[in-house]
Amino acid sequence: MSNADAIGIVLEGGTPNVVKALIKADHEVKIGEFLIIRDREGRTGLVQVEHYEYGNDFYTESLGIVKSLIDSEVLATVLDKGTYLTVWLRVIKENNAKVQMPGNLVLKFPEIKDINKLDQTQRKFLELLYEEKLEDPRYVKYGRIINTNIPLLLRINALPMHMGIFGETGSGKSYNMRYLIDVFSNIEYDGKHYAIPMIIIDANGDYIDLATLSMKREYINRNGSRQMITRYAFTDIPNAQRFRLDMNLFTPSDIAYMVVTAKYRDTDVSQASLQMNLLEMALNELRDEDYNTLFTEDGFSELQQKVNEIVDERKDELGFTKNTQRALQSALQTFRSKVKEYDLISSDGETFSYDTLDEIFFKHGLVIIDFSADGAPGMDLLTKQIVVGYIARLMLNYLVKKKMNNERRILSLVIEEAQNYIPSENYPVNARLTKDVLATLATQGRKFGASLILISQRPAFVDKVVLSMLNSFIFHRVYHEDVKYIQSVTGGISEYLAKELISLPRGQAIVTGLINSLEIPVRVQIDKKPELESDIGSEGDILEILSG
């Protein structure tokens, strides 16, 4: 790289960690951008733009730095338009360079067309960012760092530490998730390709085309890494499997918890636990029966009768009241009516079971749970919570069991509209049914290979405890009210970058946390790939729509 590639020059007056520089006004500087500083000995250090100001006073010779550089060809180009930028650059890596020295040059990262074919200079600059990580298959390439063609390397081993993707409506979360699915479907290791097994709770049908359109399936699976891409729906439609629960996989106490919390989500704990005890007892006494049949037309009355029998015949001995009996019968009715509406439980037919999870793991599957109007017409939130709670519990039990058997697994559960399943106090939704099990999955899952990816428009609407267990974040443009919240949960985002969060254009995001190989918040651009585009998320052109 010659001096002619320089876009700026270091000034006097920085602080130990921040270098002040003049930059050409025609360089479209971005807060969070990475630049290089080269000292007079040719050593290079890495800096990140913290903030900048435009200036257009004429730079006079009386300024010391200008005087000493008056012959400098670089200074001439920096100042030739009369407008310049003063930038404050945070030092990220000094690398033995004397980055603070006035007169040092500020350089852009070189243009990189193909990261797999680097020349020597390109390699040198990339190593400044990534060191040996560049060759490590545990780091995958994602988007590009703002104002460069260099991908951000994501550390896949951070996935079990959970991730949050946040951004206001239309900011590009779903497209980003599609992009991540693609990245996680094509991980290269030792000449082969692998994919992270994933289950996606698809709130609006943003991902179903990946399973149903052959062009998209083929693209995702272009390296043969996903031998299973399946859409699950709640009604009979072509291209989709029917989603069915299997109650036999759960203990009486798990089932009792599901049934009772589904109805009485706010009820006081002692009331609820009496009802749970009663149902648990009934199920224990019916343990020779098929639990699925007990929740279908054929067996439900048997379950109801058992509950009545226990209370009527052994009231004094066990202390259950008529009230508890009535409340439990009502909870059973509610649960039964929900599962009946979508035929969620059947005494025969294939269920979503441990075998399904095994298949997802071994085939590196991508499973899309379709909650769109097509896949789950008219489904209310409670029924969705029954499904999500079921999957989370199944996953937890499965992973724990496998771990105990010394069989390592990894499964990623992606939940869109996460606020409906793990709401904070600020969000008026009841979700005991899902919240507890998801919190357990978040706390314990790490050790068992569970990876949660939570997607939401408002981080402030997601439970704080669960949020605090996410170790990686991707933020798109967010609402003003969320900025402070984001700063408090992530730490590490500077005031200046935080301000950018409210105006990020579509396709840009800030990546922080363990997944980010650079370990400081990085602003990325996620370019649209035609192969990954979908019609579902786009608003369309109003005139085109009106004119048919």
Ligand SMILES: Nc1ncnc2c1ncn2[C@@H]1O[C@H](COP(=O)(O)OP(=O)(O)OP(=O)(O)O)[C@@H](O)[C@H]1O
């Ligand atoms: N990286 C990108 N570059 C250009 N356009 C994009 C990009 N990502 C998304 N878009 C466009 O922005 C629009 C909204 O994207 P998307 O559906 O991903 O947003 P979202 O945040 O998931 O919205 P919602 O919360 O409402 O579901 C779409 O028209 C999409 O095509």
